[in-house]
Amino acid sequence: MKAKIVITPKKAVLDPQGKTVENALAHMGYAAVAGVHVGKYIEIDLAPGTEPEAARVALNEACRRFLSNPVIEDYRLEIE
Amino acid sequence: MHIAVLQFPASNCDQDCVHAVRVMGHTSELVWHKDASLGAADAVIVPGGFSYGDYLRCGAIARFSPVMQAVQQFAANGGMVLGVCNGFQILCEAGMLPGALVRNRDLQFHCEQVFLKTVSRDSAFTSHIPEGKLLKIPIAHGEGCYFADEITLAGLQAKGQILWQYCDAAGVLTESANPNGSLLNIAGICNEARNVAGLMPHPDRACESQIGSEDGRLIFASMLHALAQRAVAKAA
Numbered sequence: 001m002k003a004k005i006v007i008t009p010k011k012a013v014l015d016p017q018g019k020t021v022e023n024a025l026a027h028m029g030y031a032a033v034a035g036v037h038v039g040k041y042i043e044i045d046l047a048p049g050t051e052p053e054a055a056r057v058a059l060n061e062a063c064r065r066f067l068s069n070p071v072i073e074d075y076r077l078e079i080e
Numbered sequence: 081m082h083i084a085v086l087q088f089p090a091s092n093c094d095q096d097c098v099h100a101v102r103v104m105g106h107t108s109e110l111v112w113h114k115d116a117s118l119g120a121a122d123a124v125i126v127p128g129g130f131s132y133g134d135y136l137r138c139g140a141i142a143r144f145s146p147v148m149q150a151v152q153q154f155a156a157n158g159g160m161v162l163g164v165c166n167g168f169q170i171l172c173e174a175g176m177l178p179g180a181l182v183r184n185r186d187l188q189f190h191c192e193q194v195f196l197k198t199v200s201r202d203s204a205f206t207s208h209i210p211e212g213k214l215l216k217i218p219i220a221h222g223e224g225c226y227f228a229d230e231i232t233l234a235g236l237q238a239k240g241q242i243l244w245q246y247c248d249a250a251g252v253l254t255e256s257a258n259p260n261g262s263l264l265n266i267a268g269i270c271n272e273a274r275n276v277a278g279l280m281p282h283p284d285r286a287c288e289s290q291i292g293s294e295d296g297r298l299i300f301a302s303m304l305h306a307l308a309q310r311a312v313a314k315a316a
Contacts, residue, residue, distance in 0.1 A: 009182075013227050014261055016187045066144070069137055069173065071180040072227055 001046040003059050004078045007068045008039035042067060052079050081307045083108040084121035086151070086167075088142050093128035093164065093284060100284040101125075104300045113145040122307050123160040124151055126167030128220070128282060138181065138223050139169035148174055160204055160303060161276045165221055168268070168278030176276050177269055178236065179228030185261030189222040193292065194259055194281060196267050197247040200240040203270050204306035205277040208298055214251050215244070215295040217281040219259055224280035226262035226269075236269060244268040244279055 009015045015037055022036035046055055056079055068075040085097045087110045094110060101108040108125075111118060118124060131142035142148060148170070155161050155176055163171040171177045184190060196215040198206050209215065228236070236242050245265040248257040253265045260280070268279025283296030 012229065013182060014185055014225060016183055016185050016261075020187060066140065067136070069140070069180055071172075071229075072182055 001048075001050060001052065001055075002080060003044040003046060003055060004080065005042040005044070005059070005063060005067060006039060006076045007042070007063075007073050008037050008075075010072055010074055013072045039073070046079070055079055081106045081122045081304055082120060084111045084118045084124045085109070086111050086113065086124065086126050086147055088113045088129065088131035088145065090131055090133055091127050091129035091166070093166075093282065096282070096284040097125045097127045097164065100287045100296065100300060103287045104297065104304060106304060111147055113142070113147045116146040116150055118147075118150050118154055121154075122311075123162070123303060124154060125284075126151070126161065126163040126170055126278075127284070128165030128167060131166055131170060134166075134223075137173065138166060139171075139173035142166075142170045143174040152176065155271075155276050158273070158275055160307065162205060162299075162303065163276075163278035164282055164284055165219075165224075165280055168280055169223065171276060171278045177271055177278050178232045178241075179226055179269070181223050181280070182225045182227050183223050184221070184225050184259070189220075190224070190259045191218070191220040192259065193218050194267070195247050195249055195251070195257065196244040196281060197251055197253065199242045199245055202240060203243060203274050203277065203302075205268075205270065205299055205302050206243050208302040208305055210298075212251075213295075213298070214247065214249070215281075215283075215286075215298065216293045217283055217286045217296055218292070219281045220285075221260070221280055224260040224262065226260075226264075226266040226280075228263065233263060236266075237264075239272060241269050241272065241274075242266055243270055243277060244281070
């Protein structure tokens with residue numbers, strides 16, 4: 001079982017990396033691209049026998065305290 | 081006075097801070113990140129660098145180190161803490177200062193002299209900076225763009241917590257004088273209790289005329305003066 005965490009910059013935060021990638025895609029001719037946001041992907045291997053709901057509670061806490069910074073980032077957690 | 085200078089894996093301005101304290105005529109000691117005690121320090125400097133390789137986010141891992149638990153306790157008891165560059169990032173990550181520092185708006189690492197306007201002289205970090213004096217101090221960072229939400233920014237302004245802003249050589253807050261895109265041109269702030277401050281520029285690299293500026297001394301002189309006053313008050 002794995003936990004998959006996607007972290008993205010909040011909309012209000014300047015994302016120069018996303019903007020630069022967006023400009024490059026436009027330059028390459030990908031006309032359908034209207035916006036790019038560059039974030040992080042973290043994959044966590046869970047120990048065998050881990051209870052999914054318990055893992056979700058624990059990892060939500062870890063995301064808020066450590067893996068993301070709620071001042072500048074949003075996160076999405078999936079356990080599968 | 082005796083100053084604790086923290087040392088994390090990949091701190092690289094710890095010796096600059098030790099040197100600056102020596103130039104100011106005081107003593108310091110390096111405190112390793114695994115130490116849970118600050119010893120007999122009168123104040124703490126969290127130096128610049130790339131603690132823990134800047135992995136995850138700048139300062140995100142350092143904040144959980146044993147020494148930072150001691151720093152949190154020290155600050156909660158009123159102790160004076162200054163974070164420089166990566167030290168500022170660590171103090172924000174630790175929640176000891178509001179907001180966060182993100183990637184410079186042009187994605188480039190900036191290593192240059194900047195001018196700072198002191199916004200509030202009512203702090204232990206700014207009291208010895210003469211009224212109207214602009215500080216010429218170097219920056220060296222890739223992630224120094226200060227961000228906080230609007231409510232936090234309004235609070236910083238209302239409570240006089242913005243200590244320094246980037247300005248041009250005439251003291252005007254312009255966009256071109258803002259090296260990293262910081263909101264409100266913020267270069268440094270303090271907490272509500274005014275005993276914890278952080279700034280991206282390096283006062284530790286501006287204490288001798290031979291290297292371009294002595295203006296950093298004014299920040300350390302402010303701190304040392306405040307510490308001396310505290311010592312007198314304690315003895316009385």
